[in-house]
Amino acid sequence: MATAAVGLRAGAARFEANTATRDPVWVKGLVLFLGLAFFSLFLLLPLIAVFVEAFRRGWGVYIAALVEPDAVSAIKLTLLTAAIAVPLNLVFGIAVAWAITKFDFRGKQMLITFIDLPFSVSPVVAGLIYVLVFGAQGWFGPWLGEHGIKVIFAVPGIVLATVFVTFPFVARELIPLMQAQGRDEEEAALVLGASGWQMFRKVTLPNIKWALLYGVILCNARAMGEFGAVSVVSGHIRGLTNTMPLHVEILYNEYQFAAAFAVASLLATLALVTLAIKTYVEWKAAPSTPPAEAP
């Protein structure tokens, strides 16, 4: 995906240079207007509204909403969840992408399909799956209960649900890139006497690092923002199992609109920071990779 931006720019320039493929000005204007109007109406306006609402009752209320113990615990839980789910998916993602692109085995197509499962399944269903498996009346529930292990309605359940929902991001970013790169360089490294770990560190990792980072960023954004799946397994215990998105909903339902939007604005800021890093990664990645239309 990171290489696509460069290809797009080069493609557009070639498209413009040719009179046969150049669009009339009014078409360009209309498309541009539609795109921008849609963007401002559906994306920019709500984003501004969040910040306007958050500061409606002043800085004092805004800060108070963020340092309130329940909010602090929600922020901590969100960061903890992301801190566990993202590294796990980093490892899983590389492993799966590696297996798919470097090995041949039966059922490979099946595995690729299954990676997308979390995208196609509704998050609520994802949450319910864990309730059915780990709930008190579920498959492992009685055994877990006997041994005093809490999975759902506790932090492990929230992490599990988040890992499930964010699983495809890293793998999906890596697979096309690693497929395009093929196995030649790795094979060369092995022939030259590199150990498996050396090969991975010195050949594979430098090749995939930008795509990997991009996948991790998307994965992190979703891990912090996930609502549906986490809502089902959280149990909504204040100060214990509420993540930031759940805390926003609770505050809103309590008529604490300013506080709800304050926490929402923090979440939005995290998202904006993520986007900024993403853009930086794309920009950084662009010169080091050949234009996309080469193959």
Add this chain to the structure above:
Amino acid sequence: MQSSIAGWRRRLAYGAVTFSFLFLMSIVVLAQATTILNVSYDVARELYKDINPAFIADWKAKTGETLTVNQSHGGSSKQALSVIAGLDADVITMNQPPDIDILVTRGGLVAADWRKRFPHNATPYTTTSVFLVRKGNPKGIKDWDDLAKPGYQVIVPNPKTSGNGRYTYLAAWGYAFDKTKSEQVAREFVTKLFANVPVLDGGGRGATTTFTQRDVGDALVTFENEAIAISAELGTDKFEIVYPSISIDASAPVALVEKVIAKKGTAKVAGAYLEFLFSPAGQEIIAKHAYRPRDATVLAKFANRFPPIKTFDVEETLGSWADVQKKHFADGGIYDQIILKK
């Protein structure tokens, strides 16, 4: 260069070890303090936010023990299902008995005779369904009859998903039945009333938002405590409360979750927590949140807040909750039939 990388790695390793240690310690520390969890319905959150610190102080004064009381809120049936699925609730505080009865029948989490464990059938407070109308009552709404007249719009939460909505439906039914003693008339009456409902919100709070923020409807039928809270929150100059000639007794039941307190060893604290709700201090907090307290002295103190209203009891007038649930709200029940006709 090499040595600096090695040093960096060593520091990273130390950092990781320290972090894991702190993390484990925090879990141990969390596990040591006695913690109880109150799983409750959606709109009781403000009440228990005030009850909990008061109880913690009370318990500290009596025993010297420091407690943590956690609370969880959501749609009442959803909350009950969460407890069945393993949410470790020490106590459950609901607004309708069926949501506690389900914990008796599924999983045996609550003792079958939970109603007898605490005074007043284990209900520390009661409320009732009243009308909220726009300032000056422009449509002159006085009683249930007015809500069923053609051309009136009434906002009610969905009886299928909300205890609040079920109480409204049953109150209207009870009003017509009380007048005529005829089920046929009662049925026709609720049919007409629900034909006047333009939006069925999922819960009490949703209905409040529809009426107050979106300005839909001539009257909102909701709990008295919610109506008083709206006036307090959004200004008495915008809405006023109308008390009908008769309404329903909406007592809020509480129960201990026996299985959980046996496992966690919190029977004493959890029992004291629920008893605190019936104590004068607890009753005072309850009254402040516009629920009608059971304690006569506290009720007298807040008498100007709670005008007398004639109420009827569901189980005395319409039969047991299990039967009411089956007859009116089960799939294909009377409620489904009248909604389909509409």
